[in-house]
Amino acid sequence: MxxxxxxxxxxxxxxxxxxxxxxxxxxxxxxxxxxxxxxxxxxxxxxxxxxxxxxxxxxxxxxxxxxxxxxxxxxxxxxxxxxxxxxxxxxxxDGSGLPEEGPVRDERLRLVFTCCHPALSREAQIALTLRLLGGLTTPEIAHAFLVPESTMAQRIVRAKSKIRSAGIPYRVPRDEDLPARLASVLAVLYLVFTEGHTATAGADLGRPDLAAEAIRLARVLVELMPDEPEAAGLLALMLLTEARRPARTDAAGELVVLAEQDRSLWDRALVDEGQVLVHRCLRRGAPGPYQLQAAINAVHTDARTASETDWSQVVALYDHLLRLAPTDVVRLNRAVAVAELDGPQAALALLDRLDLDGYVALHVVRAELLGRLARWPESAAEWDRAAGLSDNGPESRHLLARAARAAGAAARTGDRR
Known part of the structure; x- marks a missing residue:
């Protein structure tokens, strides 16, 4: 062969x-x-x-x-x-002759925990683990962090240098060390999954193998730390997101956005498992960022069609999430939900406050909202800007097609603004 x-x-x-x-x-x-x-x-x-x-x-x-x-x-x-x-x-x-030590038995999860040593900054922990565990390139990791490639390269080099100079041992953390490293481990697994969901670059929309590995490691983590609701929340978030994979591309491999997906193609087994985890987490009464993101995805999977989505509940969940994680990415996602409740003009006003220039999703959302307001030249420019920032084949083609449609609408209406 x-x-x-x-x-x-x-x-x-x-x-x-x-x-x-x-x-x-x-x-x-x-x-x-x-x-x-x-x-x-x-x-x-x-x-x-x-x-x-x-x-x-x-x-x-x-x-x-x-x-x-x-x-x-x-x-x-x-x-x-x-x-x-x-x-x-x-x-x-096969490495099986090396002695098994400590509570972490899975080889790759062990690597995640050992890389997440508290002597390293959170950014360094995540970047280094993405490089070693996922085999992600420096440009891919830089894209995930929304920083220049040179900045990320320096960050990885400094992390390795600190490990050497400080004599940080590569050993399995003790039971009492696990909770302190959990936040970094969760962030690593989520970024690995995100890269698997929508690849930074390449001919395919995603990398299913990478997403599957992140889900596998999340399952191991939940077994290892069953009393940590954020671990279960992350697993639920992954499952509910992964359930949509069969509907995210058409027969030609082209991108299909959430609102246009055939929801009958969603993996119901993953949806059901994710929903059960979400309800189990929220019953504990201590929701964290991953649990809330999973809950938002659960609202989407509750709706039989996009038009039946309970957007008021989505906005309320984002409001709670913002109190825990007040980032511009969360604000951007909240603005999408606000547009469904209060209209595109209200959402555009929210986007003007964000410092996310160069982030593909920002330009996509702005382009969509401008299109709803029939501001076609501006919409076309935003679609073009988003396409120029994407190195993912299916995503870039989809964005260019939307740019062409907006430009065509501008030509038909004689709008030259």
Missing amino acids: TVSGADIARVFRAEHGRAVSVLIRALGDIDLAEDAVQDAFTVAVERWPRDGMPPSPAGWIITTARRRAIDRLRREATREARHTEALALHAPD
């Missing part, structure tokens, strides 16, 4: 995090582990198209990465200790 570049890319997305986590546990060195895994995939690109896919691609990558690390350590060894460290890497190829 011919192995294509796309086949290898799928293995990379599925197995990068586990391979890096196994190597970090063995080496205690982020850069060496990351470089070794990258080298292994480079070798795969050279050999797999010629020799075929190995029976266990993940095992092959880990074995090859370990051998590359051993070779590098031996080349650089100047003391007996370095040789000893290299020889210690001759553990079983």
Whole structure:
């Protein structure tokens, strides 16, 4: 069977995090582990198209990465200790020979917790884990944080440097350390899921494998910390969002927005599971940001059609969410709901207060609201601006099509404003 570049890319997305986590546990060195895994995939690109896919691609990558690390350590060894460290890497190829310690048993979730060390800033924790766990590129992570690529690159380098200089150990946190790291872990998993839901760049709208991995890790986290309602809230949010995937693209792979989706295609099993988690969380009476976002999504899934959505409840939930997380992204999403209740002019006034220039969603919302007011030239300009900011193929094509429609409406009405 011919192995294509796309086949290898799928293995990379599925197995990068586990391979890096196994190597970090063995080496205690982020850069060496990351470089070794990258080298292994480079070798795969050279050999797999010629020799075929190995029976266990993940095992092959880990074995090859370990051998590359051993070779590098031996080349650089100047003391007996370095040789000893290299020889210690001759553990079983799947990492199962490494002792299981602490409460976290899942290899990739362990990596998330260990990266979320309190000595690192929240931004550094999240960025580093996205890089190591998801294999996300620096531009992808920068897009998720809404910062320039150079800023994110420096942030990742500083995080790695701090780990080395401070001697931060890569070990499983103790039970009592888990709650303090939970907020960062939740943020990491949510950003991994978000990238899986709508990819920063590429020919496909999303990366289902990445979304599935985030959901899997969230399930493990809920089992690990069953008394943490925000963990359950995040899982519910993921499930209710993922349930819409079958309806988000048409037969040609083009984007279908929420209001136009065929809701009969939504995954009812995921909807039902997510709804149960939402009700269970809210009964505890201590709603947090993820629980409230899940509740908002639950309102959407309650409606048989977009027109039946209870927008007043959505606005009320966003009002509560703003008290806990007063960010401009939350304000933007609230403005969308306000437009359904009070009209586009009221929502536009809210957008003028936001500092989100360069954020695709801001320009999309503004373009939609301007179109509702028949301000077609302005709407077309906003659609064009949004399209120029998106590197996601289906999303960009959808935005360009909307820009063309708005420009056509402007031409028909003779509006040259």
